[in-house]
Amino acid sequence: MILVNNQKVEVQHFPDGTQLLKQDFYLNVASANHITWRYENDGELLTLIYITKHLKGLHPDMLFVLNLFYVPNARFDRIKDNSEVFTLKYFCDIINSLEFYRVYVLDPHSNVTPALIKNVWVMSPMDFILDTVRRIGLGNDDYLYFPDEGAYKRYGDLFPNKKNVLIGHKVRDWETGKIKGLRITTPEGYEPDASQCSGRSVIMIDDIISYGGTLAYSADKLKEFGFEHIYAYATHTENSVLDPEKGTLLKRLENGTVDYIYTTDSLYTGYNEKVIVLNA
Numbered sequence: 001m002i003l004v005n006n007q008k009v010e011v012q013h014f015p016d017g018t019q020l021l022k023q024d025f026y027l028n029v030a031s032a033n034h035i036t037w038r039y040e041n042d043g044e045l046l047t048l049i050y051i052t053k054h055l056k057g058l059h060p061d062m063l064f065v066l067n068l069f070y071v072p073n074a075r076f077d078r079i080k081d082n083s084e085v086f087t088l089k090y091f092c093d094i095i096n097s098l099e100f101y102r103v104y105v106l107d108p109h110s111n112v113t114p115a116l117i118k119n120v121w122v123m124s125p126m127d128f129i130l131d132t133v134r135r136i137g138l139g140n141d142d143y144l145y146f147p148d149e150g151a152y153k154r155y156g157d158l159f160p161n162k163k164n165v166l167i168g169h170k171v172r173d174w175e176t177g178k179i180k181g182l183r184i185t186t187p188e189g190y191e192p193d194a195s196q197c198s199g200r201s202v203i204m205i206d207d208i209i210s211y212g213g214t215l216a217y218s219a220d221k222l223k224e225f226g227f228e229h230i231y232a233y234a235t236h237t238e239n240s241v242l243d244p245e246k247g248t249l250l251k252r253l254e255n256g257t258v259d260y261i262y263t264t265d266s267l268y269t270g271y272n273e274k275v276i277v278l279n280a
Helices: 044-058 087-097 112-116 126-136 149-158 213-224 248-254
Strands: 002-004 033-037 064-067 102-106 120-123 143-146 165-172 179-185 201-209 229-237 260-264 275-278
Touching (some): 002 044, 044 064, 044 087, 126 149, 126 260, 143 149, 149 165, 149 201, 179 213, 213 229
Parallel strands (some): 033 064, 064 102, 102 120, 229 260, 260 275
Antiparallel strands (some): 002 033
8 A cells, every 4th residue: 555645545447457546645845745655565566656756756846755664575685596586676776766865664674675775764663562562561570582593683682681581493494494393592592491481471572474483383382481471573464474274373372372463554454353453
């Protein structure tokens, strides 16, 4: 969905399927105009290009910023060989060609995205994470869990005084890429003391959830350590998390292993009473 100053762009189509865009927008003369892309599909990129070029062509002296809270292709931030198309780079090239005054992105998957986008402003997920921690009532004796070292590096600094921290280490089958098992340790590399975990709450923190396999495996393992309440937070959650067959984290919600998932509305548009949406 594309919005101009919070007004949704209405997309119609000609019989051949091409886009028909015909709409007046309220624009700010004295301040920047915000074009917001709440990603639903790749076809919206064309709408973004058409609308931006149209408005900037009509009003060359006005400022336009892009709110791109979720960056499509952000996970494809490297290639192994020339058979792989570096989609993130080419996507960012297109965004750069539109010459926005500023591009706001929320919690990108890695540092590659902000390195590729001009005039980028990276928004921290800190407020959303702290809001989630407040909502679940996480206490000093409760735990934070990061599903891998990358997540720990991204978010660990948000809690400089937190002592009860755990990190997941996935064991993969390198031929299939599937997760074979999971180890959980403290940042120092020790296995947590189950007696200290028993009856406590823990929140799993990551940037993106698709089907939720990693967090589902994590929740099972955390349950073995005796945690009574297990929560999940991801800044960006795909609607695929609710897939009745592939949604492994959904199954953990249904059987009570995980209490709630917290996420922003940067990407998620589904509904489940155990998925709590925070407004970005």
